Amino acid sequence: MTARPADLAARHAHHLDAALKACATREQWSPFKESPSSKIHGEERPAEGKARFEALLGRPFELDQPGTIGAVGHEVSPYTLEPLAIAYPKSDPDALFSAARAAMTGWNCLTSEERAGVCFEMAFALEEQAFANAHATMHTAGQAYLMAFSGSGANALDRGVEALAYAYKAMADVPRAAEWEKNFGRTGVVRLKKTYRLRPRGVAVVVCCATFPMWNAYPAVFANLMTGNAAILKPHPNGILPVAMAVKRMREVLTGAGLDPNMVLLAADEREAPITIDLLKHPACAIIDYTGSQRFGAWIEEHCADRLVYTETAGCNAVVLDSFDDMDAAIGGLANGLCGFSAQMCTSPQNVHLPETGVRADGKTLSFDEAARRIVDAITRRTENPARAAGLCAAVQAEQSLELISEVREKVLAAGGQVLLDSRPYAHPDFPNARTATPLVVSVDASQIDLYGEEVFAPVCFVIREASREAALENSARIASERGAISSYLYSADRGFIETAQDRFAEAGASLWINMDNRMPINFAAAYSDYHVTGLNPAGNACLADLAFVADRFRIVQFREPVPAAAAE
């Protein structure tokens, strides 16, 4: 046993305090190292992490958990197009749920502080394998090394800790005991002793997505563990490894603390024999945390209504262009967003609403064509050099995304639209077989909403010809409201127009990032600071993190009895 829960509570008390403070001030904070630089970690850690990853390939993944009835695993690296050839345990859902439920009894004897201590210990244990996780994420999700290290490492763990802090806060709102007295007139004063016991909902199924396996999974797992619920993680069939590594590490921490490791379990499957619906419909499934397509998310919301359902699906993210103070910085930021991880993020921009009257920049008006050309040029500059393209665009997770690019090109041309910049594979400097694609940029008319009115999960940018900035705003807000949006973007140097846009997007139930330039990734979502997913449009309901994300995951059972007369005196 490495440390008891009480020791872990003490060890991480200052982390919990700092996380709670960050949630309140919404200032930048993190206890994790975001950079993979050898200057921070030493020369050996990066290589050692890569070696750890490579040692996992081509063999069974060792995960000692109940209910194993075979093996699954058909992951293919988007970088090498080779199978990872790792065999994961195939599990019997009944056995998983049964083990999870059994584990909850002991876990629910822990205080909130102890649970937080164990979860923080897990988070740091997960950080310890951030290098190996980076390679595992690259070769399943297709992320670039830097993003895989920070975005799927420290940044994802931060979102987990944020959820942990919110769960702690919601639970701390419930006193554990109280005395109550009331004068009932004729019968006198009655004193009651009341105690309040927090109870979990049951077992949660956490469905992870293919391109960011753990970014939503950490918040779900920590929110569930904090509130007493066990978690069964169901990875995407091509994104098992990062999830399996995380599950294994979390189980080790549980065991090390003398706890039942079955609070966290893996349920891997394969495309040909999916088990997600079996898990979600299992009678013992009480909570569903889902990240993935809007279509399946909607199916879950409709068919699993008797469970507690949290979803983050997809948005049809808009960019409204009006005017610029510094057009180069703005277009640079936008081009980074359009290229970043080949637009395989729920926050990636897709639809650029551009007034046909042009945009104001540097004291003059640029025509529609000129503004579009600036975007195309900025993307071209970022993708013509393979090393720069590799760092920015990374690899394309799924072959289907390449097919989507072809489909869009064909449909747009057939509908009279234009290809402003064609997509092409770029030659990745390190992985000659990598599945790559530079962004396709097309121009369409605002009336052609059937072309651009849904998320295309591929590096595709629609430049949409709008009658005016007002039309651009109205169209983008309506799409956000009706089709869903997670991050929307506005570029305007006009304070009045910015305020109008804020009101319209508030009404549409979508958050708006304004004048985000090239000094940071425009779609970066910061834990403890940026509320992720409003829940007011079809892009999901799981805000990372607010009280609504955690407050219903536990319930309150109460006892009361009269205080004995002697004690009452």
Next chain:
Amino acid sequence: MTARPADLAARHAHHLDAALKACATREQWSPFKESPSSKIHGEERPAEGKARFEALLGRPFELDQPGTIGAVGHEVSPYTLEPLAIAYPKSDPDALFSAARAAMTGWNCLTSEERAGVCFEMAFALEEQAFANAHATMHTAGQAYLMAFSGSGANALDRGVEALAYAYKAMADVPRAAEWEKNFGRTGVVRLKKTYRLRPRGVAVVVCCATFPMWNAYPAVFANLMTGNAAILKPHPNGILPVAMAVKRMREVLTGAGLDPNMVLLAADEREAPITIDLLKHPACAIIDYTGSQRFGAWIEEHCADRLVYTETAGCNAVVLDSFDDMDAAIGGLANGLCGFSAQMCTSPQNVHLPETGVRADGKTLSFDEAARRIVDAITRRTENPARAAGLCAAVQAEQSLELISEVREKVLAAGGQVLLDSRPYAHPDFPNARTATPLVVSVDASQIDLYGEEVFAPVCFVIREASREAALENSARIASERGAISSYLYSADRGFIETAQDRFAEAGASLWINMDNRMPINFAAAYSDYHVTGLNPAGNACLADLAFVADRFRIVQFREPVPAAAAE
């Protein structure tokens, strides 16, 4: 205009503080007068309130709200069996939703403190009509005068204020603005200004029940108003008057504060032409607050899953008898609970699980028959005097409840059970035509769960012969878990058994009231102190009040933009 929202915020700031404190300490507190005594209110108020009620009878109810397309109203008093003959506006649902949505725009410009101020002003305005409301509640729900005054007055308003306080707390958790800065290495430090705007979900439909029209409605209305959502109140066809009076008063306060009164609207209907489903399925209905039968509650949970649904339905509430320190006080408390408002409360006990081995009391063992006889005797003492029966049992709201009594009697006898005490009408001293019934007490075997395993909405008590106290505990906890329970009761002088029972009921997801005696109503649920409905069993999910009851009724829309370089210095 009586007072602006900002004035009301200032006027009631100390009430808000006190309510927040009460929720945290869970001590007794109320800003309302619970007793109708003339010593408190003066000689004139009771008579004036009665006159106000009587002036409403036999004529159209004046309620100036949009969408009126006719009149409805067929209420019959359980005390006189005469029609109230009040005609309420019949409304077009489209017009109601449209007016409600329009009202939300202005309302959402108010701060949380201003909303709280308006809601407190409403609460005190409602208290001002507590005498008239008492008579209206008597002659629709059938409550006794005292309960109608306090339970449907101050106590109900307290639950409303409690929900108001929780909503305030959840909203206060979201900062309205923040500055965030982060070092992005090569590009330097980026500073962002972030603002967070709270947004409502949409229009709520609040479905009120027949026997306690406003006890759940006030919390729903105040929770919705605080979080920015308008409320359309749908009363039971025989319980319109108290709801209409409350709606009218709340609209007056809104108008007086210079606000759109359509934040609160009435949707009355009649048994022959119900509109509940039309309201719940209306595209503009975003939130449902439902109080009523378990069957319709389950229908809503299944068929309105795309709305936010809060339910309080019904429990099959158990009493486990083991042993007593003071048997007379305990049995007296229990008999009060069995008789109180003819068991037409969601907290009324129904099933008395009694070991056939008997119970320990005052140092000796009482047999099953003797213990049952004590309960019967206590009920008899409370019901043989009409004045005492009237104060305790009040009237029976629905004719169907009398039919249920007959059905149970017949089924129990046919199954070989015994009638230990038959039900009979008692002669109400003030209302000779009152629909009344003393409790029916029957004895059945634990195996006959089909007789007692569901809530009977009538004054019926099953004395259930259990093999042992352990069997009694197990059976009652299982029923709570599977059939639902809102309040369960245990009488035991054995600390070890009490602790075992607490663990078992915690596992079953049901709260347990222990050794509640005759000094107070054993099923009294105190605002700010007793969590009502656990949400872990089929009796509903709407806990009055916790963060889960309010945190999801609003959402967060965020804006962010770089802090200009000049301001950043």
